[in-house]
Amino acid sequence: MDLVFPHTFVPWFRSVAPYIHAHRGKTFVVAIAGELIAAGKLAHFAQDLALLQAMGVRVVLVHGFRPQVEEQLRAKGHPSRFSHGMRVTDAVALDCAQEAAGQLRYEIEAAFSQGLPNTPMAGSSVRVVSGNFITARPVGIVDGLDFMHTGFVRKIDAAGIRRVIDFGAMVLLSPFGFSPTGEAFNLSMEDVATSAAIALQADKLLFVTEVRGIPQLIGRGPAAVAIQAGHAVAAADDTEIDQELALADAEKLLAALPNPVQPTDTAFYLQHAVKACRHGVERVHILPFAVDGALLMEVFTHDGVGTMIVDEKLESLREASADDLGGILQLIEPYEREGTLVKRDRTEIERDIGHYTVIEHDGVIFGCAALYPYPERNTGEMAALTVSDHVQGQGDGERILKRIEQRARAMDLASIFVLTTRTMHWFIKRGFVPVDPDWLPEARKRKYNWDRRSQVLVKPLK
Template sequence: MNVSDLRGILAYIPQFREKVFVIAIDGAIVACENFSNLVLDLAVLRSVAIKVVLVHGIAHQLKQLAALLDTDLSDTTGIGVTDQKTFELSLMASSKVSFQILEALSSSDLKACITNAIVAHPFGIVGGIDYQLTGRVKKIDVSFIEHLLQKNIIPVISPIGYDGEGKSYRINSDAVAQSVAEALHAEKLIYLCPYPGILNEEGKLIRELDVAAAQEFHKNCSKNLPEVIHSKLEHAIHACKNGVNRVHVLDGRMDEALLSEIFSNRGIGTMIYANQYESIRQARKKDIGAILKLIQEPIEADEILPRKGSDIARDLPFYYVFERDNQIVGCMAIYPYPKTSQAELGCLSVAKNYENQGIGRKLMKFAEKISSEQGFKQLFLLSTRAYVYFMQKGGFKEADPSILPLERRIKYEKNGRKSKVLYKVLN
């Protein structure tokens, strides 16, 4: 890890300190070579005061046991029918994985405890089918888990639930993780699995989905997803709709995947998020440094006029920033010309890593909305290199410089940039 990586992590610490992260680890990830590195990542999370709860799966180990014993399984996921033989092997697999996790955590001096915090009931008889020893989450013992967290002990939760009368049931681990995250009001629910995340129909990674988009994707495209990913997407949607801000699905086999996903704006997997994830707001004094960083490259490329911190400070009431996950990734300015009922859209810039994600269009739409609400009839801008973008994506049209307000036209003629003048009539 280099210095810039460390600085990136430090930027997130105030935001995540003392927050609960529920991390769901597929059994296949516990069995992979990268698991020891993953435990080191967990140690990093604990070192910056993030409260970690681990939920593990057992499907991989269950299949291995069945192959070793040359026996058939009625179900491996905790979703279908769990007969007595499959349940007994599930208990063996669960015990094995839980203790593997304890051993690994101990090697990094992390204290942990296997819990019976899941209160379960039988899944029951559905559609005439008796699901036998398959269970469903009835309740989470929140006070028990919170007590462990207060003592700096990592709760380790298996996909086995208990009904309080001496009976236990096999439960789907994705559902367990979702229920735990909701009950604890977790900041994040992170699914670590042997897939890069959620892929679209072209096989490309989908980096972000809000709840509405995730539901639409689940409705139209989920039939082509692997069963493991289908399950995680379904539970991610449910979690986000019930108070969990962010759900991440990523490849736990990749070294530093967990840290890269948590401590960067971009991430490496798929994130499903609640609607409050992004916002546009008026800039504040503390944002000046971030704005200067955003516009540095466009200034060097002669796309926008040079600006200093003092220039931005002077015009700060006219600046707006686009935040994603509390990080500024876009900015713009709206300069008013009340005498002519015109407003100028200027200094629009989007961070390199966030280009082609619709942020520029959202900023333009917001500029139109604000300008219209303030009584302006026309929005104009000047562009030397990005004018095609503004015309195609924003609906702006080219005009003669004579449409500019007098004071702006004087500046235009004086700087000699010969920018194209674009305008849009506001409703």
């Protein structure tokens, strides 16, 4: 083994741990475009999805089959017809869709049945369950065109799906539904996935697609032209992707875009993401299948690789609660170990949890600080100011400092002070001035560690 490997693997694995804890027991609806399977990426994707489930995530998998249906139609010499962004499903197209769905279901189940030694699937036991969970209704006649066997989702059997995933199995949904009279309808993967996520009130809906995400269109010359044309700017390698879009911003962008015709049109997946968020799905992700491991990177890293649409900004600056104890301990432990922070035991932090302010992103704590008031001296100590290495330089430390100052002013304190051995310049740049340790309030002076020789810095608030 390369001797450098532990020094990169161990910190990386520890950085992933908060996401594992945060996602355990959560429900994810994962929708994959048929193009992913056509591109030969099913085996690796199944391995990644099996890892996700092994970490305690409850998975509902929805597959698309556009290229597979096209292949069946070509083999039968039958034309493919689309209108309003939907396939016109006549009797021949319906047969092709049924054949394609059956073949894909077989391939997907086979992919999750692998267990070769020395592969990510070794020792895995993924049970895939499919069934008639979807009730459908016909699209009918639109602008004089009969869509025949093309349908929309009428109802999702959420209770039935929950029973299966509670049992530990993965639910597989094909884009097919049946009416109460038994008539079959060809559905879109996006409609099925969005409807399932809403019915289950899933924690995440993830579209693994042909596009890289939602491009940063506003204010960019070439993109502005493309926005009017409605084409796939997101597929361009030189176009930056919005990593996170608030629902309000996503709605404004969607209103500015033409109605989508192809899956590569910017509005195509965005419209489904907006619908899901409006109806209670916490987070919707659009990510590219072309990036190997995109699913794992999107779920287990801070920035991900695609676009995440949320009802509100995920970054939250707030006062801590008892539920944050574990996250705070995990955040500050490395800094205590290296001597940057004074070690505090769990009991002390648990007792003082009300003094802490935290900053979190997607349920994971990335920064914290505590405020200990000394009203007899009209001052307060800011202690344990910590920002994770993964978000250094993004201004989180500044935001926490401002919140601590707000809390101190609300207590009518005239100043705040810090004790530090390594970061005095950071504080001086933000208005703190050095003072002698004798300045400290008497109660704090009694706890001052003269061997540590911490610098004392004070910032007036009035």
